Amino acid sequence: MSLILPENYDPRLSVRETQEAIKYIRDTFQKEFGKEMNLERISAPLFVEKSSGLNDDLNGVERPVKFDIAGIPDETVEVVHSLAKWKRMALHEYGFLPGEGLYTNMNAIRRDEELDNLHSCYVDQWDWEKVITKEERTEETLKETVRNIFKIIKHMQHEVWYKYPDAAKKLPADVTFITSQELEDRYPDKTPKERENLITKEYGCVFLMKIGDKLASGKPHDGRAPDYDDWQLNGDILFWFEHLKSALEISSMGIRVDEKSLEEQLQKAGCEERKELPYHQMLLRGELPYTIGGGIGQSRLCMLLLDRAHVGEVQASLWPKEMRETCKKHNIFLL
Numbered sequence: 001m002s003l004i005l006p007e008n009y010d011p012r013l014s015v016r017e018t019q020e021a022i023k024y025i026r027d028t029f030q031k032e033f034g035k036e037m038n039l040e041r042i043s044a045p046l047f048v049e050k051s052s053g054l055n056d057d058l059n060g061v062e063r064p065v066k067f068d069i070a071g072i073p074d075e076t077v078e079v080v081h082s083l084a085k086w087k088r089m090a091l092h093e094y095g096f097l098p099g100e101g102l103y104t105n106m107n108a109i110r111r112d113e114e115l116d117n118l119h120s121c122y123v124d125q126w127d128w129e130k131v132i133t134k135e136e137r138t139e140e141t142l143k144e145t146v147r148n149i150f151k152i153i154k155h156m157q158h159e160v161w162y163k164y165p166d167a168a169k170k171l172p173a174d175v176t177f178i179t180s181q182e183l184e185d186r187y188p189d190k191t192p193k194e195r196e197n198l199i200t201k202e203y204g205c206v207f208l209m210k211i212g213d214k215l216a217s218g219k220p221h222d223g224r225a226p227d228y229d230d231w232q233l234n235g236d237i238l239f240w241f242e243h244l245k246s247a248l249e250i251s252s253m254g255i256r257v258d259e260k261s262l263e264e265q266l267q268k269a270g271c272e273e274r275k276e277l278p279y280h281q282m283l284l285r286g287e288l289p290y291t292i293g294g295g296i297g298q299s300r301l302c303m304l305l306l307d308r309a310h311v312g313e314v315q316a317s318l319w320p321k322e323m324r325e326t327c328k329k330h331n332i333f334l335l
Contacts, residue, residue: 003323004117005330006243006309012167013306015333021164022302022314029156029301030126034103036152039128042090044083044104050076053277054085062112079109082295084228085279087129088256092288101130106295115319117244117310120299122317129293137255137290139209142233143177145292146207149237149251150175153301160305169307171239172204179210180221192221200240200247209235213268226265227274227283229254243309250301253294259284310334 013021034041047067048054055064055078065079080086083106090102106127113119132141154171161168178199180192187195200206212224212231224231234254241248257265262283266272274280282288299315302308310327312319312334319327324334 002116003326004244004309005326005332009243009309009331011306011308011313011331011333013164015335017164018306018313019335021160021167021306024163025156025160025302025305026298028159029152030103030105032155033126033128033149033152033296036148037101037103037128037130038099039101039103039130042094042102042104044086044090044106044127045080046107047077047079048086050078051277053274053279054089055080062110065109065111080106081108081110082106082123082125083127084225084256084293084295087127087293088228088288088291089279089282091129091131091291092282096131096289098131098133098136098289101128101291101293103128105298115323118246118248118300120311120315120317122315124298124315125295125300126298127293127295129291131289132255132292134258134290136292137230137233137258139233141292142209142235142255143207146175146177146235146237146253149253149296150205153250156301157305164306167306169305171304175205175207175237176203177207177209180208181210181215183208184215184217184221188217195221196238196247197245200238201245204240206238206247207235208238211235212265226257226269226271227262227280228256230257230261231265232261239304241304243307248300248304249297250304251294251296253292255292256290257283258290259286 066076069077103126106125108123110121110123113121157171183195187198210232211222211234212220214220236249237251238247238249266274299311302314303311308314310332316335319334327334
């Protein structure tokens with residue numbers, strides 16, 4: 001996606017009012033989210049040791065920011081892409097029980113991200129993870145969790161509307177579920193991104209399920225690291241965003257791999273060497289709890305609820321000088 005400039009765009013709040021609204025949304029949402037999902041707020045790392053295998057590989061092609069630390073010689077340290085694996089380890093280390101979970105403030109640098117209305121090299125999200133039983137590793141558990149998250153976001157919309165009535169975006173009444181294969185069957189001649197836009201425009205909010213494995217066409221809908229989400233029990237929460245005429249992903253989440261699905265997905269992805277890493281060894285030995293988890297974009301949520309055309313309006317990051325100047329001319333003020 002290149003830079004999109006909506007006609008007659010009006011942010012409806014000044015930059016200072018926007019900053020106030022951002023703080024209000026972040027403070028309010030994380031409290032409600034933690035309470036409704038039974039999650040405790042914990043501290044999390046900005047970087048991890050490469051040898052631990054804890055960093056998220058995303059689509060497998062993104063380069064992590066690497067550096068060394070004088071006090072830990074002979075070790076490469078990586079800025080996290082997300083905390084998908086670290087959270088599961090934390091639940092184990094801290095003794096969380098089924099039905100209990102954690103959330104944390106995750107900040108990351110994604111140096112290879114294409115910079116546009118939706119994408120920044122700086123990522124800020126609430127990473128969350130909850131312990132479940134083996135019997136709860138089902139599609140119904142996944143859907144029930146998605147409905148609960150949608151309800152919390154919908155309630156947040158009402159809170160924002162009450163405080164900033166002229167700025168709040170009205171969200172759809174419900175979330176619709178569809179698998180990536182059903183979507184391919186429905187729009188076989190479209191690209192994955194075009195399919196997402198078409199289905200999300202039709203329903204307003206969609207949870208697109210089963211991402212990572214190959215479809216009937218021989219290609220996956222999108223890339224997913226093989227060692228955290230179970231590709232049969234995951235998905236993305238997408239909202240239709242009229243300013244950009246596209247789907248806006250608010251959350252990527254799923255039930256995490258167990259011993260069996262980890263083996264299968266590492267083989268499919270050609271990454272079987274990862275089985276020798278400490279994290280993967282613990283998982284294969286059954287030492288880690290079964291979990292469900294994901295991330296909710298903080299800036300993306302603010303962008304959605306305040307109906308903003310560019311993620312740079314709700315987060316401070318780096319943007320090309322030309323983009324900043326062009327946006328300013330079209331009433332889009334990047335922080």
